[in-house]
Amino acid sequence: MIQQGTKTFRNISLALFAGGFVTFALLYSLQPLMPEISNAFSITPAHASLTLSVTTIAMALTMLFIGSLSDSVGRRFIMTAALVISSVIALLSAFSPGYTELLLLRILQGVALAGLPAIAMTYLSEEIEPRSLGYAMGLYISGNSIGGMAGRFISGVVTDWFSWRAAVGFIGILGLCAAVIFWLVIPPSRHFVKAAPGFKNPIPLLWSQCRNPRLLCLYGLGFLLMGGFVTLFNYIGFELTGGPYHLSQSIVGSLFVVYLMGTVSSTWMGRLADRYGRSHVLGIALGIILAGAVCTVHPALWVKIIGLALFAFGFFGGHSITSSWVGLVANQHKSQANALYLFFYYLGSSVSGTGGGLLYSHLGWIGIVGMIGVYVLIGFVLCNLLVHRLKGQAT
Numbered sequence: 001m002i003q004q005g006t007k008t009f010r011n012i013s014l015a016l017f018a019g020g021f022v023t024f025a026l027l028y029s030l031q032p033l034m035p036e037i038s039n040a041f042s043i044t045p046a047h048a049s050l051t052l053s054v055t056t057i058a059m060a061l062t063m064l065f066i067g068s069l070s071d072s073v074g075r076r077f078i079m080t081a082a083l084v085i086s087s088v089i090a091l092l093s094a095f096s097p098g099y100t101e102l103l104l105l106r107i108l109q110g111v112a113l114a115g116l117p118a119i120a121m122t123y124l125s126e127e128i129e130p131r132s133l134g135y136a137m138g139l140y141i142s143g144n145s146i147g148g149m150a151g152r153f154i155s156g157v158v159t160d161w162f163s164w165r166a167a168v169g170f171i172g173i174l175g176l177c178a179a180v181i182f183w184l185v186i187p188p189s190r191h192f193v194k195a196a197p198g199f200k201n202p203i204p205l206l207w208s209q210c211r212n213p214r215l216l217c218l219y220g221l222g223f224l225l226m227g228g229f230v231t232l233f234n235y236i237g238f239e240l241t242g243g244p245y246h247l248s249q250s251i252v253g254s255l256f257v258v259y260l261m262g263t264v265s266s267t268w269m270g271r272l273a274d275r276y277g278r279s280h281v282l283g284i285a286l287g288i289i290l291a292g293a294v295c296t297v298h299p300a301l302w303v304k305i306i307g308l309a310l311f312a313f314g315f316f317g318g319h320s321i322t323s324s325w326v327g328l329v330a331n332q333h334k335s336q337a338n339a340l341y342l343f344f345y346y347l348g349s350s351v352s353g354t355g356g357g358l359l360y361s362h363l364g365w366i367g368i369v370g371m372i373g374v375y376v377l378i379g380f381v382l383c384n385l386l387v388h389r390l391k392g393q394a395t
Contacts, residue, residue, distance in 0.1 A: 156253015
């Protein structure tokens with residue numbers, strides 16, 4: 001098993017950092033552009049949010065099956081193909097003639113994108129020794145956070161200079177560059193045992209993971225964490241481009257620099273969890289998420305920005321802990337266990353991201369924060385249940 005500090009560990013970290021970067025940049029590049037898309041196609045905020053929701057639900061469903069495909073084809077090939085194909089689809093999306101065509105391309109992009117996050121967690125759990133896994137997972141997730149921040153920031157700036165279509169195309173080119181880096185750096189799997197060729201029905205194995213109550217708690221936490229995160233950042237653009245703030249797309253995009261807080265928290269909280277216990281550090285992350293959401297209610301812009309930073313810090317730290325926990329709780333078939341975690345994780349993004357639009361339309365920003373508050377409370381309950389179910393195991 002690969003240990004922290006070795007050259008191979010650094011190569012894996014760099015490759016998956018680049019992969020996580022481009023995955024989240026492609027996935028969330030349209031998020032700050034939803035007001036522009038709403039105006040361009042004369043649709044409601046809830047309909048505009050579907051440009052993200054359909055991508056994440058397609059991604060979530062594909063993740064249930066692509067892990068089994070990688071068992072026979074290989075981890076490295078699937079992850080690289082996912083990055084290349086999804087980047088090409090981004091370029092095509094820049095020329096979509098209408099809203100329906102854009103949704104169809106985003107669905108296809110979700111299917112393609114599934115290849116990296118569904119397998120990256122399994123790849124890490126197979127190759128990295130357990131004592132270094134939390135840190136390695138944190139580095140991978142920090143790539144996610146920087147990619148999400150960069151995708152949103154770049155798309156906002158390019159939109160102000162040119163158009164939202166130019167922004168989407170530019171992100172696609174960036175994705176192709178990152179895919180090349182990934183292919184050149186990622187080491188071949190050393191502990192991967194290739195299965196017999198052919199597709200095997202993963203449903204029985206997936207169902208067996210659902211009978212594990214500890215995993216169900218982690219799946220629920222993934223749903224809640226991502227659901228709250230996406231909902232907050234889906235609609236903050238509508239809140240800040242409207243009155244009384246009237247911020248430009250460039251400024252709104254620049255606010256996503258708060259994702260850098262996730263780069264810090266994912267690795268730092270991953271290390272704390274390895275040292276002091278995952279349940280304790282996860283509870284702290286949930287508290288930070290709630291504090292950040294409450295801060296965004298304040299009318300002062302600087303308080304809202306602090307709230308966004310706190311929220312990002314807590315979210316990425318919490319996700320780092322729960323995602324690495326899945327591989328430790330799953331006794332066997334870790335690939336399917338990780339796929340199910342990501343399915344619920346992105347299902348939370350789709351359901352809450354669009355459902356939050358209905359709350360926003362009827363209740364305004366307080367409806368968004370109220371929903372997140374309920375999610376955090378349920379998260380505390382699941383965390384306590386998880387600890388109770390883990391007697392005799394590291395928590």
